[in-house]
Amino acid sequence: MRKSLLLSILILSIFCITSLVQAKEGLNVVVTTQDLADIVRNVGGNRVQVTTICRDGQDPHFVEVKPSYLRSLQKADAFIETGLSLEIGWAPSLLRSAGNTKIMPGNSNFLEASAGIKVLEVPTGKVDRTRGDAHPDGNPHYSLSPTNVKQMARTITAFLKRIDPAGAAQYDNGYTNYWKAIDAADKRWKAALKPYAGASIVTYHSTWIYFTNHFGLKVCGHIEPKPGVSPSSAQLNNLVANMQASHVKVIVAEPWFSKSIPTSLAKRTGCKYLTLPIQPGYIPGTSTYIQMMDYNVNSLVSALSK
Amino acid sequence: MHKFRNFVSLTSILGVSALLTCPTVANDSLSQEELEKRLEEQQLLLERQSQLIEKQQMQLEELQRKIDNLSTKNSAGDTVTETTQTADSTEVNTETNAEIELAETEDPGPTPPGAEEAPTQASAQATGQQSDLNPNVTLVLLGGAQAGGAPDDEHKNTFFLQEAELGISAPVDPSTRAEAYISFPRDESPEVEEAYAQYSGLGNGLQLRGGIFRNEIGALNSTHSHALPQIDRPLNYTMFLGEEGTHTPGVELSYLLPVSWYSKATVSVSSRPNHHHHHEHGEEGEEEEEEFNLFPHSDHNNPLWVARWENMADLNDDTTLNLGLTHATSKIDSDTLKRSSLSGVDLTLKWHPAEDTYKEFVWRSEYLKAHQSFQNIPDTDHRDLGGWYSYISYRMNKSFRLGLRYEEADSPIIQDGKMKRTSAILEFIGNEWNSLRLQYNHNNPSWQKSYDEALLQWNVVIGPHGAHKY
Structure with missing residues (x-):
């Protein structure tokens, strides 16, 4: 009994001392993915400090949650996630463990950035695991369309203005500038891809629908027969036949997927296999959204022009 | 063909409305700064309209291609039976439906939003189903x-x-x-x-x-x-x-x-x-080996x-x-x-x-x-x-x-x-x-x-x- 009493007193005193040392500087915003970080940085400028949980090059579906993230979450003023169940495997338990009530789902300083987005591929009917790891709320990779990024910036701006009204002018300014930058870049991207309107591509995972929809391309099929499910050789043969029928020239895969399947598929069909990032920072020289999209569009144009 | 006409009329209406919404003459009393700002806004508006038109033209081309496809199929397939023809047209129908579904998010424009626009949890993309409350x-x-x-x-x-x-x-x-x-x-x-x-x-x-x-x-x-x-x-x-x-x-x-x-x-x-x-079935009387x-x-x-x-x-x-x-x-x-x-x-x-x-x-x-x-x-x-x-x-x-x-x-x-x-x-x-x-x-x-x-x-x-x- 004496030992445990001593221990409690020790812990209590640590608590008292450390709660005095907590410093505060700027608005601490924790986001899950790099696209959100890019938006918050541009809209918030020096008024915000952004912490991104997903590390460069990490698949946002599967994030190994490190307890050290809890430290950032504990002192966070706001939390922003992509939503549509993208982070379902790790964000809820992370937020629960952090115990920072105001940034928990349902509370004022929590934001799901998908508000106002026209969501694609919302499954109809019953969603169970016979569909693989399907997202029951629709495809969450919406930031690959620049129009959606503008909408995300708008939602985030409104959110930041609500929780930090003193910074409204700066956020407004940041929003307009970001909108203009994205808009100008989008014109450039659209012009570059315009000659290839209607061209079909094959992707590994159903990640690129917002991108192809925005730029007038088509997805002829996926390497994964169902989300998260590896293809059988019969399914691959089927895909090869489809690709030849639709004159597919390009296979697109994210960096973390198996390289062997797309490589052999490219060999069999004479297609070009492109590893394209879906978040800024996945490959060197693409630390902003615009740089990443430049990279994606340029790679596609050079592959499609052959 | 119906759809084609619809698109043409829609495009022209949008074009006209864009022109109509432009304030015609600027007030003399406005400062140069304000005038420049207005000009910029108008330019952005114009850009958005032209984007919209561009997009619709693309959709139009796509539709035209489909119509061409359909007519070649129909003319080439004079000998095919009635049933396959119906199947063909259903296919096209579902395709067009799918495209309507793929409509994009509307461009929010460069004007910043108000704080009240931030979604609250209630307005977020909740499915609103009672079953969501089940554990x-x-x-x-x-x-x-x-x-x-x-x-x-x-x-x-x-x-x-x-x-x-x-x-x-x-x-x-x-x-x-x-x-x-x-x-x-x-x-x-x-x-x-x-x-x-x-x-x-x-x-x-x-x-x-x-x-x-x-x-x-x-x-x-x-x-x-x-x-x-x-x-x-x-x-x-x-x-x-x-x-x-x-x-x-x-x-x-x-x-x-x-x-x-x-x-x-x-x-x-x-x-x-x-x-x-203490095993419940220990009634046989033997002392069970306890862990x-x-x-x-x-x-x-x-x-x-x-x-x-x-x-x-x-x-x-x-x-x-x-x-x-x-x-x-x-x-x-x-x-x-x-x-x-x-x-x-x-x-x-x-x-x-x-x-x-x-x-x-x-x-x-x-x-x-x-x-x-x-x-x-x-x-x-x-x-x-x-x-x-x-x-x-x-x-x-x-x-x-x-x-x-x-x-x-x-x-x-x-x-x-x-x-x-x-x-x-x-x-x-x-x-x-x-x-x-x-x-x-x-x-x-x-x-x-x-x-x-x-x-x-x-x-x-x-x-x-x-x-x-x-």
């Missing part, structure tokens, strides 16, 4: 098989259901959450493994938990069977705390310390485990105190080091036993490169020391038992994980007995909810001949995404 239900099935084993092992060369675990969880209110896990273990009656409510409204990194929970003793006592790094629990746990570990009813306070690294302190006080191992537990049930209801302090630091982006310290103690006050306590230290190194979703390496070692102080025994007043394990686990890719473990522990039942065990594990991971483990144990007890055993475990989960423990 999450998850069922874990651990099927098993064993070949070989100790001479007196009743599970030698058998198939069995190692455990079925039913998990139910949901938020109670914005700051409270409830979880319950009902376990159907092998050879035993069902029991409440955990059932607790967790309150996080205290803020400042404090969380309160009340109910029956697995005590935070060591690195693994709070881990459920299906989430263990190996099929069986390490010897230092099973020998000192029983086959399934300790879970007790009580309250627990945890505190995330505001320091630069991750540091969490947990203190709980609970009533001592009321032992389930040793450091903290057995007692008539005096002395509480069990558990304190754990967990620290984690990032060595670099991919590597973390975790140090945990545990102390658990309870007055026992039985005929011969005064007090029991357990102290432990555990160290875990984890490496997980960001660019590879699956690759992971874990090295964990843990030492537990059990201390019992006696009363009314003439020759001795206490005894100490020690046990440790060290394992490595390496996930090579999406499908395979390899593991090795070595451990030693003093037996609490056999005087000066010591058990040594070496294990190798191969895990095949189909996906997050379906995996198969094969484990080979070489057991070397000091009191009898060594023996080998092979274990197989099929781990299946149904239900929503469970919480991943870090």
Whole structure:
């Protein structure tokens, strides 16, 4: 009994001392993915400090949650996630463990950035695991369309203005500038891809629908027969036949997927296999959204022009 | 053809309306600055309109192509039967429908939004279904098989259901959450493994938990069977705390310390485990062999105190080091036993490169020391038992994980007995909810001949995404 009493007193005193040392500087915003970080940085400028949980090059579906993230979450003023169940495997338990009530789902300083987005591929009917790891709320990779990024910036701006009204002018300014930058870049991207309107591509995972929809391309099929499910050789043969029928020239895969399947598929069909990032920072020289999209569009144009 | 005309008229209407919405003449009294601003706004508006027109032209071209396709098909297929023609046109219909569905988010424009536009949770993309209020239900099935084993092992060369675990969880209110896990273990009656409510409204990194929970003793006592790094629990746990570990009813306070690294302190006080191992079917009269537990049930209801302090630091982006310290103690006050306590230290190194979703390496070692102080025994007043394990686990890719473990522990039942065990594990991971483990144990007890055993475990989960423990 004496030992445990001593221990409690020790812990209590640590608590008292450390709660005095907590410093505060700027608005601490924790986001899950790099696209959100890019938006918050541009809209918030020096008024915000952004912490991104997903590390460069990490698949946002599967994030190994490190307890050290809890430290950032504990002192966070706001939390922003992509939503549509993208982070379902790790964000809820992370937020629960952090115990920072105001940034928990349902509370004022929590934001799901998908508000106002026209969501694609919302499954109809019953969603169970016979569909693989399907997202029951629709495809969450919406930031690959620049129009959606503008909408995300708008939602985030409104959110930041609500929780930090003193910074409204700066956020407004940041929003307009970001909108203009994205808009100008989008014109450039659209012009570059315009000659290839209607061209079909094959992707590994159903990640690129917002991108192809925005730029007038088509997805002829996926390497994964169902989300998260590896293809059988019969399914691959089927895909090869489809690709030849639709004159597919390009296979697109994210960096973390198996390289062997797309490589052999490219060999069999004479297609070009492109590893394209879906978040800024996945490959060197693409630390902003615009740089990443430049990279994606340029790679596609050079592959499609052959 | 209808659609074609619609598009043409829509485009022209939009064009005209764009012109109409332009304020015609600027007021002379406006400053140059304001005029410039207006000009800029108009230009942006114009740009948006032209974007819209461009997009519609693209859609128009696409439609035209489709119509051409259809007419070539129709003219070429004069000989095809009526039925295939209908099929063709349905196909086109569904395609156009799909395209309508693929409409894009509307461009929000450069004018900044008001703060009131920020979505509240109520207006977010909730499905608004009553079923969303149902708690999450998850069922874990651990099927098993064993070949070989100790001479007196009743599970030698058998198939069995190692455990079925039913998990139910949901938020109670914005700051409270409830979880319950009902376990159907092998050879035993069902029991409440955990059932607790967790309150996080205290803020400042404090969380309160009340109910029956697995005590935070060591690195693994709070881990459920299906989430263990190996099929069986390490010897230092099973020998000192029983086959399934300790879970007790009580309250627990945890505190995330505001320091630069991750540091969490947990203190709980609970009533001592009321032992389930008095087998219900023991009516035959024979005394069942009872499992040793450091903290057995007692008539005096002395509480069990558990304190754990967990620290984690990032060595670099991919590597973390975790140090945990545990102390658990309870007055026992039985005929011969005064007090029991357990102290432990555990160290875990984890490496997980960001660019590879699956690759992971874990090295964990843990030492537990059990201390019992006696009363009314003439020759001795206490005894100490020690046990440790060290394992490595390496996930090579999406499908395979390899593991090795070595451990030693003093037996609490056999005087000066010591058990040594070496294990190798191969895990095949189909996906997050379906995996198969094969484990080979070489057991070397000091009191009898060594023996080998092979274990197989099929781990299946149904239900929503469970919480991943870090």
